[in-house]
Amino acid sequence: MRILGLSALYHDSAAALIEDGEIIAAAQEERFTRKKHDAAFPEHAIAFCLERAGFGLAELDAVVFYDKPFLKFERLLETYLSFAPKGFASFRAAMPVWLKEKLFQKDLLGAEIKRLAPEFDWRNKLLFAEHHLSHAASAFFPSPFEEAAVLTMDGVGEWATTSLALGAGHRLEIHKELHFPHSLGLLYSAFTYYTGFRVNSGEYKLMGLAPYGEPKYVQTILDHLIDVKEDGTFRLDQSYFDYCTGLTMTNRRFDALFGQPARRPDQDPLTPFHMDIAASIQAVTELVVTRLCRSIRRETGARNLCLAGGVALNCVANGKVLREGIFDRIWIQPAAGDAGGALGAAYAAYHLFHDRPRRVAAGRDAMRGSYLGPDYSPEEIEQRLTAAGARLHRLDPAAMIETAAQALAEGKAVGWMQGRMEFGPRALGGRSILGDPRSPTMQKTLNLKVKYRESFRPFAPSVLAEDAADWFELDADSPYMLLVAPVREDQRRAMTAEEQALFGIDKLNVPRSTIPAVTHVDYSARVQTVHADTNPRYHALIEAFKARTGCGLLVNTSFNVRGEPIVCTPEDAFRCFMGSEIEMLVVGECVLHKDEQDPALKLDYKSAFDLD
Structure with a gap:
């Protein structure tokens, strides 16, 4: 069928x-x-x-x-x-x-x-x-579960905003729902709007900004905006929001509650206030999600939990649920x-x-x-890149991997396109930009010179699954980059008193571990565990990098610039390569060096796409 x-x-x-x-x-x-x-x-x-x-x-x-x-x-x-x-x-x-x-x-x-x-x-x-x-x-x-509870959280579907379903075998039935306008997803989106990011795409920026601030407004949110019960169910006070009746997410009463109007992204800078707001709504989100999960475990006795809906992309909240051991196993839909x-x-x-x-x-x-999207044969890749004007070297697979690993060990940014394109918002080693996680300047370099995006945005580590426990406090697989875990204590660097006194974005340039490019300011990382059976070529690349450096992980960010979708075709990859400061491009078995390309093909990608 x-x-x-x-x-x-x-x-x-x-x-x-x-x-x-x-x-x-x-x-x-x-x-x-x-x-x-x-x-x-x-x-x-x-x-x-x-x-x-x-x-x-x-x-x-x-x-x-x-x-x-x-x-x-x-x-x-x-x-x-x-x-x-x-x-x-x-x-x-x-x-x-x-x-x-x-x-x-x-x-x-x-x-x-x-x-x-x-x-x-x-x-x-x-x-x-x-x-x-x-x-x-x-x-x-x-x-991978025969039976599980399924928690779905998003903005709104038809009526439901949060639902509990129970699955067994090939049967699945929704048992409970919370209905519009009471929505955790819309609450988070309201704060996305208030801090000047775009609703339905900027929520992950708000999550990335949160560790720079202090959760000073948690009680204000709980006292005025959301009434959270012990079982995690909740109601929102609609007098502070405008999504039911207006054309914006929040209103003047919301502004008055926090003492400032919504940030205008094209005019107003990000300040410590916005970082504290982000930290506060993130803490409230984690509170609601963990209470919901505890009540689901108590009421259903389910040992396994599946997560879906836009809120399930909040990998910080997912990581907290995992660490608290509420369920035996958790699985999150990557899309x-x-x-x-x-x-x-x-x-x-x-x-x-x-x-x-x-x-x-x-x-x-x-x-x-x-890895469910398109892929291309070695011959097709070479033909399409050549037609686009690329100057390339086609190597055997082993030589390609060694060449890419050497470039990464030298601190270069590498565009990496292999196999089938990923389904979902995360690049998982099929359409990725890669870098050396040991570099204290790699995060800033990738954000400002390659991705053309805000400097505070964190990057994820792709780690060999068998090495994950050496670097992170993570007692589970995380193949889809949907769990945040702390960097191990023995990999952390103690901060000086002067460094600890820094606030907000000033924290960004302080190396906090042996892998500073993937360690966020709160010593966390959004981990992807890489497995040889699902992505053998990516696994082999990280192994080759480890052989040179002793480090079995890489910086992994999606292969695109700000406002652009992740690349799909060899031509997309070449355009992005020529429009950014990526130094090497590897597509299939073809290796391209930036300094060998025709200068006439260079593009200005910095302002080619709208703000995301």
Whole structure:
């Protein structure tokens, strides 16, 4: 049975294809259109999935959309009626789009599918899954667990903002929900907006900023904005927010509570105040998540936990749940946001609608390392790069790895494109920019000269799975870079009294460990454990680097500049290489040195993309 799942028309459109319960392919539309968070119908992602599988749309048994538009429309109407006449401007702005497109989404989707495959019987084969069920299915069905509790937390689906599902075998059922407007995801997004970052893309910046500050406003948030119960359930005081009735996330009452207006990103600098605000909402988020997890364990007796939804990308909160030992094992869907809903929708149709059995993955999980996107043969890579004007050396695989490892040991930034593209927001060694974690200047260099982004943003370590315990206090695999763990005490560097007195961004330039480029200011790191069975070439590169340096890990950041989607094709990689200060590019077996390239092909990427 062949099922295609789709997420589209809100943000992070994607397509995912499963055949007889096995994932064949999955990709986000943004990677093909080069428009970050592209919300368009995922025509290119669909084409890739079908090409990878070797059959057409007409040969599918079902196409499944990841949520139910009529229920979303119901929520929009009820919200307006609850707050009317306040919020009429927001309602007036939304209605034409809903009445023209979203309310009749089945027809819209059917028309798009018919355009691609006129013979496809979309009226009978186009299905819809509820948003949180899609998220829960994306987390449970590919997990390594026969049974598990599934916690989904995001902004909002149709009505649900937080839900608990229980999975066993090929069955999955949602048991409890919290409903809009009470949303942990929207609360975090409100603070994302307030600190001057873009909602739905800047939340990870807020998380990265938090360790620079002190959680001074936790009690203010708990006293005024969110009432958190002992079991983790909560209610938000809507008088401080504008997302129900207005066109912004927060309002003047919110500003008055904290004594400052929302930061304007193009005019106002980041200050210690914003760092303290970030630290405070991060602490509140961790409080809510850990209370929810404890109550789920008590009430269900579940030993395993799966996480999905945008809040599950908060790797700091995930790490805290892990360290507190609430569950025996935790598994997080690597594409936890809306893109992953496409995969969950396909799984939900296969196991729940069609009642097909499930085979629990024999290895770590069924995600294949999340390497589910396009790849290219060595011959195709060489042809495409040459056509783009690249001057390259094609080496045998062993020589390629040794050359890249030597460049990294010399402190160079290396663009690394190998195998299938990752599905989800994290680069996992398929489309990565790599560096030496021992360098005290690497973080700043990569941020300012390669990524063209804020200097405070941390980088993740990719560590050999077998070496992880030598560097980090992490008692679990973290293949998807979704767990934050402390750097081991014996790898840390004691700070002087003068250094400890520094505040905020001034802390950035103080080396805090033997691997300063991946050690955040609170001695934490967002760890990726690299396994030889899922990414043998990346594992071999880190081994070669270790042979030269004694250090079995690398700096890993996504292969893109600020505002650009992660690269997909060899041409994307070459353009990014020529538009940044990356010194070496390795695509498949082809090695490119910056100083050998045609200067006429150099690009100015610094201002090529919008702020993200």
